[in-house]
Amino acid sequence: MAKIAKKQKTTFFCTSCGTESVRWVGKCPACGEWNTYKEELVIEDSGKRAFSAGISSGVATLLNEVQAMKSDRFQTGIDEFDRVLGGGFIPGSIILLAGDPGIGKSTLVLQAAAAMKETVLYVSGEESTEQIKLRYDRLGLSSTTLHFLPETELNTIRGVIEKLSPSLVVIDSIQTVYSESLQNTPGSVTQLRECTASLMALAKKMRVTVIIIGHITKEGTIAGPKILEHIVDTVILFEGESSRFYRILRAQKNRFGSVNEIGVFEMQDIGLRQVLNPSELFLRERKSNTTGSVITCSVEGARPVLLEVQGLVTPSNFGNPQRVANGIDYRRLSILLAVIEKRNNQRLSTANVFLNITGGLRIDETSIDLPVCCAVISSFLECQIDPKMVIAGEVGLGGEVRSISNVEKRINEAGKLGFERIMLPATSLKSIKNNTTGIEVIGVEFLSEAIQKAMK
Ligand code: TYD
Ligand code: MG
Numbered sequence: 207m208a209k210i211a212k213k214q215k216t217t218f219f220c221t222s223c224g225t226e227s228v229r230w231v232g233k234c235p236a237c238g239e240w241n242t243y244k245e246e247l248v249i250e251d252s253g254k255r256a257f258s259a260g261i262s263s264g265v266a267t268l269l270n271e272v273q274a275m276k277s278d279r280f281q282t283g284i285d286e287f288d289r290v291l292g293g294g295f296i297p298g299s300i301i302l303l304a305g306d307p308g309i310g311k312s313t314l315v316l317q318a319a320a321a322m323k324e325t326v327l328y329v330s331g332e333e334s335t336e337q338i339k340l341r342y343d344r345l346g347l348s349s350t351t352l353h354f355l356p357e358t359e360l361n362t363i364r365g366v367i368e369k370l371s372p373s374l375v376v377i378d379s380i381q382t383v384y385s386e387s388l389q390n391t392p393g394s395v396t397q398l399r400e401c402t403a404s405l406m407a408l409a410k411k412m413r414v415t416v417i418i419i420g421h422i423t424k425e426g427t428i429a430g431p432k433i434l435e436h437i438v439d440t441v442i443l444f445e446g447e448s449s450r451f452y453r454i455l456r457a458q459k460n461r462f463g464s465v466n467e468i469g470v471f472e473m474q475d476i477g478l479r480q481v482l483n484p485s486e487l488f489l490r491e492r493k494s495n496t497t498g499s500v501i502t503c504s505v506e507g508a509r510p511v512l513l514e515v516q517g518l519v520t521p522s523n524f525g526n527p528q529r530v531a532n533g534i535d536y537r538r539l540s541i542l543l544a545v546i547e548k549r550n551n552q553r554l555s556t557a558n559v560f561l562n563i564t565g566g567l568r569i570d571e572t573s574i575d576l577p578v579c580c581a582v583i584s585s586f587l588e589c590q591i592d593p594k595m596v597i598a599g600e601v602g603l604g605g606e607v608r609s610i611s612n613v614e615k616r617i618n619e620a621g622k623l624g625f626e627r628i629m630l631p632a633t634s635l636k637s638i639k640n641n642t643t644g645i646e647v648i649g650v651e652f653l654s655e656a657i658q659k660a661m662k
Pocket of ligand 1: 310477
């Protein structure tokens with residue numbers, strides 16, 4: 207903890223979520239993180255700075271009479287990126303692109319910036335002009351409208367933006383930017399908030415779109431991008447394991463589009479490549495003759511994606527059996543295991559259960575319930591699930607299979623990728639109007655029935 211001279215007023219901020227506290231606390235009451243509180247100087251007039259999107263002249267207007275802005279979105283030239291944004295950038299919007307260090311945020315934005323026709327200003331406090339140019343050449347990029355500025359001081363950056371008047375500004379990363387008028391160190395909660403608010407005001411005034419890159423940090427030594435989530439218009443996460451080749455771009459908040467869209471990329475030696483058919487990618491390494499493997503179709507935004515759910519059940523020799531859930535909510539898995547135990551009479555309380563969604567995807571949709579149950583039971587019984595079948599459905603506490611949405615999309619995707627059968631909740635079958643794929647559709651009402659029909 208940095209010591210700050212006694213005379214100045216200080217306060218403590220959580221570097222993970224930005225919660226303020228008058229004294230140091232070990233565990234943040236808001237986000238539950240440990241050891242994230244840091245002492246910072248208080249800015250006396252910070253209360254006056256509002257994160258406002260526009261300035262009123264003190265007169266209210268009738269919404270009906272307001273001339274709506276034409277939605278003149280402009281595109282990045284990378285379809286997967288545009289889709290996640292909701293169809294391109296809205297002028298004057300501010301976008302937070304957050305992700306672990308080294309995941310490929312700078313690469314993605316550089317590729318997008320170079321593909322655009324509009325004037326772009328790329329501000330980097332992390333890499334020098336030579337480093338960026340090396341990457342630019344290695345990626346084989348060429349642009350006549352992309353400008354680069356290696357700078358970290360906010361007012362200098364603002365000056366350049368005002369002079370150049372670009373359509374898009376990239377700040378890589380917000381944690382390196384600081385305002386000289388504040389005494390706080392770069393990367394502190396106060397600096398992060400004030401710099402973002404200042405850039406936001408400029409963005410709205412000049413109708414320039416700003417992408418702010420933020421590193422997600424675990425240690426709490428520099429403040430994380432979570433603090434900015436409520437200020438910005440759009441929050442996009444770039445996820446994946448840096449050791450694996452694919453990356454997923456996901457909108458977590460979007461004032462101008464859907465939050466369920468995902469974009470899939472592959473990291474190659476010549477940069478990021480869009481994956482237009484993610485189902486093929488996620489099923490590529492699949493072995494069809496193992497127990498505990500189930501294919502499901504999840505609808506992410508407007509797009510169906512086929513995935514493999516893997517379950518592994520082993521006897522537990524020690525007191526407490528282990529449960530590990532990768533890619534689905536841990537509590538959801540616990541509930542499903544209880545349903546299997548109670549409604550299907552399979553004793554899982556003395557077994558370790560490991561569950562994995564391949565490809566590093568995280569699924570929050572309820573249609574994952576039935577495939578999870580099938581994967582677990584398949585491994586428990588050492589009995590294979592039909593490898594030519596796709597399974598999707600919600601499971602209720604009574605062991606009943608409940609309806610899900612977007613069944614036609616799921617059927618079409620499964621048919622397109624050569625699957626022969628798809629198992630869906632019986633109650634969802636009514637909404638199928640036309641099944642042109644020729645895939646056999648099997649409706650089920652109960653978990654036990656699903657298991658019987660899915661075993662080979
Ligand atoms: P980078 O965009 O610098 O990540 P971030 O800005 O999120 O910190 O990407 C860094 C990683 O990407 C680095 O480990 C190397 C890898 N990479 C490639 O595999 N191929 C490439 O063409 C590029 C530019 C990077
Ligand atoms: Mg970077």
